Amino acid sequence: MTISKTPSGRWRVRVKSGRAKVADRTFDLKRDAEAWQASQKRALDLGEYVDPRAGKELLGVALDRWHAGREGSIASSTFTNEGYALKHAQxxxxxxxxxxxxxxxxxxxxxxxxTLGRDTVVRFRQTLSAFFAWAVDHKLIAKNPVTGSKVPAGTAQRERREIFPLTLEELRAVHERLLDTTTKANADIALVLGLTGMRWGELVSLRVRDVQQLPYPALRVSRSKPDGEPVRNITKGGKPRTVPLTDDAAAIILPLLTARKPDDLVFPSATGSFRSGNNWKRDAHWTAHGMGRRVQDLRHTAATLWLQSGVDLKTVQAWLGHSTAKLTADTYSHYMGSDADTAAIARMNAVLSAAPQRPPRMTKRQSR
Known part of the structure; x- marks a missing residue:
């Protein structure tokens, strides 16, 4: 790496890696040349050097190249959603x-x-950050500009789909209805989903080897099979999780393991392959007997049952496979009662029941 004076009186810095010249730049002032030389030398020494010419590639060209390279390595729905998100970078x-x-x-x-809800803009920021992180890793740019950016609170409103969990009594009632109208296997699937919090794709890809019986009955949830897609050896949460089985769930699942091989499915279709969610809803007459709930509400049912039974928030986060306890709290906060709430309601009821009952006030017309 050298600094030399040009015939015009300016200062030129040549950057070399070994014997190869990788960049040069000319400055009016020697101190500016020396500062740039020092920054380039430091980047080379730390392995962070980026060719100044690399960042000249147009953002749109690089975005298309990055997005196309992700096809097949992520879920098709995620790939499609990324494509929609990237349109906002037009x-x-x-x-x-x-x-x-x-x-x-x-x-x-x-x-x-x-014009868009904040959640949409946040997802766009996340997608763009993943792209720029890739660009930094491939030495196309020096740093990720998304890191320092922030999505402020927005004014546009987006309708949020409310969760609609079942109570334990409703869950058992749905199970009884399904037993009367479909096969036991179809009915039991609804109960298992409502007690374990598994997603549909996680349940249908569950293997015999994923059911543990020691030190207690539990499921090792480590893969997923969304409808119309190949099996993914990763869950939506990004890592495996263990979900203990209640007695009711264990009584359904454990007998299904008899005489089956480790890689056999626990809940196979009639042909022994992966079940389809749409086919199950049709065969189980879910629209008629599911009390107006979505299948996803069975996962919410499990979460609210755990929380209302006193299971702590961090444990529920782990059983659901959420990335943070904040996500769990934000989703289910209005179903999380506290001891303080219970005590306060008890005090209010005691005060109200002890208060003297006043006779209804009579109007002048009634007193005549």
């Missing part, structure tokens, strides 16, 4: 990657929030 696509700044991104978020 105004930045013609810029060189190195020219996209945190300020640009913050301005884009504000524009999006005029």
């Amino acid at each position: 105004t930045l696509r013609s810029r060189p990657m190195s020219a996209v700044t945190t300020t640009d991104l913050n301005a884009l978020y504000m524009t999006m929030l005029r």
Whole structure:
């Protein structure tokens, strides 16, 4: 790495890696040349050097290249959703990657929030951050501009789909209804989903080897099979989890393991393959007997039953496979009673029941 003076009186810095020249730049002032030389030397020594020419690739070209390379490595629904999210970067696509700044991104978020819900903008930011992290790893840019950006609170509202869990009595009633109208296997699936909190794809991909009986009956949930997609050796939460079985769930699952091989499915279809969610809902007459709930509400049912039974929040987070306890709390906070709530309600009921009952006040017309 050298600094030399040009015939015009300017200062040129040549950056070399070994014997190969990887970059050069000219400055009016020697101190600016020396500062840039020092920064480039430090980046080379730390393995963080990025060719200054790399960031000239247009953002749109690099985005398309990155997104196309992810097809097949992520769920098809995730791949499709990423494609939709990246359309919001249209105004930045013609810029060189190195020219996209945190300020640009913050301005884009504000524009999006005029018409879109904040959750949508947050997902866009997450997708864009994954792209720029990839670009940094591939030495296309020096740093991720999304890291310093922030999505402010927006004014646009997006309708949120409320969770609608069953009570334990309702869950048992649904199970009884299904026993009267479909096969026992179909009916038992509803009860297992409502007691274990598994997603549909996790239940249908469950193998005999995934059921443990020591030190207590439990399920090792480590893969998923969404309808119409291949088996994924990873759950939506990104890592395996263990879900203990209640006596009711164990009484259904453990007898199914008899005379089966370790890789056999616990809940196979009639042909021995993976079950289809749509076929199960049709065969079980779920629309007629599910009390207006979605199949996903059976997962919410398990979560609320755990919380209302006194299971602590961190344990429920682990059993559900949520990434953080905050996500669990945000989803189920209005179903989480506390000892303080219970005591306060008991005091109020005691006060109200002890208060003297006043006779109804009579009007002048009634007193005549």
